[in-house]
Amino acid sequence: MSASGTERPGEAGASEASLSEGPEGTAAERRPRAPIIDSATSELKFRDPDRGAALAGALAQTVAGIGRAPVSVMHVCGSHEQAIARFGLRSAFPPDLHVIMGPGCPVCITDQPEVDEAVALARQGVRIATYGDMVRVPGTAASLADAEAEGARVDVVYSIDQAIALANAAPDPLVFFATGFETTAVATAAAILSGLPANFFVLSAHKYIPPVMEIVAEMPDSRIEGFVAAGHAATITGWGVFEAFVERHRVPVVVAGFEPLDILAALVRLAELIRDRICTVENLFPRCVTREGNLVAQRQLWDVFTPIGGRWRGIAHIPNGNLRLRDRWSHLDARRRFAIDLTRLWDDAPSSLSQQCQCGDIMSGRKTPADCALFGADCVPENPVGACMVSSEGTCRIWHEYGVQHR
Amino acid sequence: MCLGVPGRVIEIHDNLALVDFFGVSRQVRLELVDEPVAPGDYILNHVGFAIRRIPERDIEGTLAMYRQLLHEAETDLMAADVQGELKGTRT
Numbered sequence: 001m002s003a004s005g006t007e008r009p010g011e012a013g014a015s016e017a018s019l020s021e022g023p024e025g026t027a028a029e030r031r032p033r034a035p036i037i038d039s040a041t042s043e044l045k046f047r048d049p050d051r052g053a054a055l056a057g058a059l060a061q062t063v064a065g066i067g068r069a070p071v072s073v074m075h076v077c078g079s080h081e082q083a084i085a086r087f088g089l090r091s092a093f094p095p096d097l098h099v100i101m102g103p104g105c106p107v108c109i110t111d112q113p114e115v116d117e118a119v120a121l122a123r124q125g126v127r128i129a130t131y132g133d134m135v136r137v138p139g140t141a142a143s144l145a146d147a148e149a150e151g152a153r154v155d156v157v158y159s160i161d162q163a164i165a166l167a168n169a170a171p172d173p174l175v176f177f178a179t180g181f182e183t184t185a186v187a188t189a190a191a192i193l194s195g196l197p198a199n200f201f202v203l204s205a206h207k208y209i210p211p212v213m214e215i216v217a218e219m220p221d222s223r224i225e226g227f228v229a230a231g232h233a234a235t236i237t238g239w240g241v242f243e244a245f246v247e248r249h250r251v252p253v254v255v256a257g258f259e260p261l262d263i264l265a266a267l268v269r270l271a272e273l274i275r276d277r278i279c280t281v282e283n284l285f286p287r288c289v290t291r292e293g294n295l296v297a298q299r300q301l302w303d304v305f306t307p308i309g310g311r312w313r314g315i316a317h318i319p320n321g322n323l324r325l326r327d328r329w330s331h332l333d334a335r336r337r338f339a340i341d342l343t344r345l346w347d348d349a350p351s352s353l354s355q356q357c358q359c360g361d362i363m364s365g366r367k368t369p370a371d372c373a374l375f376g377a378d379c380v381p382e383n384p385v386g387a388c389m390v391s392s393e394g395t396c397r398i399w400h401e402y403g404v405q406h407r
Numbered sequence: 408m409c410l411g412v413p414g415r416v417i418e419i420h421d422n423l424a425l426v427d428f429f430g431v432s433r434q435v436r437l438e439l440v441d442e443p444v445a446p447g448d449y450i451l452n453h454v455g456f457a458i459r460r461i462p463e464r465d466i467e468g469t470l471a472m473y474r475q476l477l478h479e480a481e482t483d484l485m486a487a488d489v490q491g492e493l494k495g496t497r498t
Contacts, residue, residue, distance in 0.1 A: 047471045079410040082485040083472075131454075132491065159455035159495030161436070180454075183411070187454045190438040194422075232411055235451070235459050258410060259472045287465050288451065296441040297458060392484045401484045 046087075046260050055264040056092040062271040069096035072223040073270055074216065074365050076104040076209060077230030078393020079258050085402035087260040098223075099267065100365040103212050104230060106180040107133045107391035108363060109312040114205040115139030116345050118177040121203070121338060122152035127170075129155040129163035130177035131184075133391040136384065141348035144177075160191045167200040175334045179205045182236045185323050186297040189304035192329060203334040206323035208307055209233050210241050215316050216364055217249040224365060226270045229255045231262070231285040236301070238293025242281045250279045257285040304329060313387060314360020353378055357386035362395050369396045369404075376400060410485075411453040412477075412492040413461055413469055416446050424457065426450060426496075429470075429477050433496035455495045 046052030063071055075081070081101040084090060093099060103109050116139040122128045128144060135144045135156055148154040157163045160176060167174040178188045185206035192202070213227060229242060234255045242253045252273035256266030266284045273280065283289050303326075310322035325333045334340075357379070358372040369375040369388070379385040381397055388394035398404070414428035414435070424444060426435045433452075437444060440457040444450060449466050450457035461469065477493075479486035 047468065079485075079488070082410070082488070086483070086485045157495070158491050161455045161497060162495065183453055183458065186439050186458065187456045190436065190456060194438060232451070232453065232458070257469075259468060261468070287462055287469070288459050294439065294441045294458060297439040300439065392488050398484060 048261065051261060052092070052264065055261065055268055058268045059092070059097065059264060059271060060094040062268060062275055063094045063097045066271065066275045070098050071096060071225055071271070071274060072098040072100055072365075073226045073228060073267070073274075074100045074102040074224045075228035075230070075256070076102045076213060077228075077233070078105040078108075078391065078395075078398070079232070080104065080228065080230065080256065080263060081395060081398050082393065083258050083260060083263060085398045085404050089260055089263060090404065092264065093267070097267070097271065099228075100224070100368070101363075101395045102216055102224075102227075102365050103312060103315055103363045104209075105363070105388065105391050105393040105395070106184065106207060107131075107137055108359060108387040108394045109207060109212075109315065110134065110137060110179050110205045110387070111311045111313045112138070112140045113311075113342070115143065116342050117335070117340050118144055118175070118203055119147050120340050120342050120345055121175055121334065122147040122154055123150070123344070124338070124341065125152070126334075126338060127153040127155070127166075127172055127174045128177055129157045129166055129174055131158070131179055132156045133393075134177060134179055136390045137387045138350075138354065138384075138390075140345060141350050142345060160187055164191065164197060164200060167197045171199060173199045173201060173337075175201045175203050175338075177203045177205065179207075181207055181209050181230075181233050182301065183232050185305060186236055186294075186301050189300040190297075192304050192325075192332060193300055196332065200332070201334040201337050202325060202329075202332050204305070204323055204325055206305065207312065207318075207321055208323055210237065210245065211307075211321040212312060212315070212318050213242075213245060214248070215318055215321075217245070217251060219364060219366075221366060224251065225274050226251050227253045228263075228266055228270060229253050229281075231255055231257045231288055234283075234285070234289045234293065236294050236297050238291050239281050239283045239289055240291045241293070246279050246281050252279050253281045255281070255283045255285050255289050257288065313363075314357075315364050351385070353385045359386035359388040359394075359396070362388055369399045372396070410488055410492070411451045411458065412473055412489050413449055413451050413466070416444055416448045416450060418446055419444065423497075424450065426452065426457075428452070428493055428496075429474055431493060433493060433498060435496055452492060452496060454492070455497070 305323035307320035
């Protein structure tokens with residue numbers, strides 16, 4: 001970080017915090033493996049401090065009442081990790097409660113071959129538009145940013161509407177590299193259903209969250225005793241989608257909102273369910289989530305997409321985890337419209353550093369960024385090795401930016 | 408990418424709502440929202456679409472966090488994501 005001289009202005013606070021144990025030695029030496037706390041940003045910022053303190057007390061008491069330690073729970077949302085780190089919530093968690101971020105970063109779990117397809121198209125001269133962080137995510141050997149540096153046309157957009165505006169403004173074909181979970185896939189679906197310009201094509205790397213929770217829960221070395229479900233993905237799917245999951249895996253699920261108090265309240269309830277051995281789904285975000293979810297959005301999602309198995313970066317093949325355009329929309333499907341030549345990309349070997357990347361184990365909850373020798377040393381936001389350090393929703397990036405570290 | 412941002416509907420024309428996001432007016436598409444939306448309602452915007460009409464109760468709690476994040480510098484990771492949600496809407 002500081003030693004490498006690559007940090008940009010404004011990050012000094014986080015970097016100093018990360019280096020507070022001294023700049024000498026390797027990243028692994030700097031970070032002994034021990035319970036997680038937050039440091040520099042750990043001042044709690046509850047809008048109702050009394051309620052925050054009461055919930056923190058209830059959480060400590062409930063976790064102690066479980067009678068074994070540590071107790072590990074997983075959330076599956078980059079926005080939850082942002083809020084936990086941003087508002088310093090880990091300092092309010094009892095040390096025996098490990099709150100682990102699972103595969104909740106849509107950018108991070110987009111697999112290398114999917115990025116390769118976008119890079120190959122860009123290098124073939126096709127204009128690409130995609131959501132911001134996707135540009136810097138490495139494929140097998142190159143990112144869209146690399147292709148852009150070579151002269152390819154790559155545009156960052158914040159919505160599919162902006163990509164449509166780009167296609168309307170110029171006659172050349174434009175491929176929208178569509179990434180994100182169901183919250184974002186529904187927007188792609190709605191745009192497709194309302195009609196697209198003739199030069200607009202979709203390269204879908206959309207992913208569907210519920211199936212990956214099954215895979216993570218089934219991992220033989222999983223220590224996860226309960227899940228916090230992402231409130232806005234559940235706004236679309238409804239909380240009922242988790243009932244069969246709970247039945248199959250005998251672990252409780254609590255749906256949570258994104259404010260610090262929402263997250264603390266959800267963890268208290270999850271700890272109670274674990275303590276009392278109650279396997280059920282509870283919805284602690286009723287202002288946005290219903291049992292059946294947003295049926296209007298679901299109908300559009302499944303009119304446009306069909307679930308198909310596919311790899312999630314570094315984790316596993318996830319049955320039904322990817323969203324592919326239905327045959328009815330094949331005329332919009334970039335994979336069918338263009339001959340995507342991947343062979344040239346595979347001539348370039350992945351960097352040796354990328355082979356040490358721990359993103360897969362981090363996203364499946366088996367490791368934390370602090371277990372990675374590259375974290376904060378060879379892998380930093382300005383020069384990321386793995387996708388988790390690229391995305392604003394990646395565990396490594398969030399921990400790096402907010403100075404989360406081990407004590 | 409899944410955080411969204413809440414705003415208050417000012418007026419509606421067909422499938423487009425003019426929405427006030429903490430003093431910034433933007434257009435949001437309504438094809439995905441599953442309840443009738445009227446001026447005065449709060450909606451949750453994600454990548455240019457309303458995905459939920461938020462009930463009036465508890466809305467102040469929801470707004471408080473976003474109000475704070477929208478006033479943070481974009482060097483703050485979470486604030487930048489919330490501000491990105493506004494960039495995805497039509498002006």
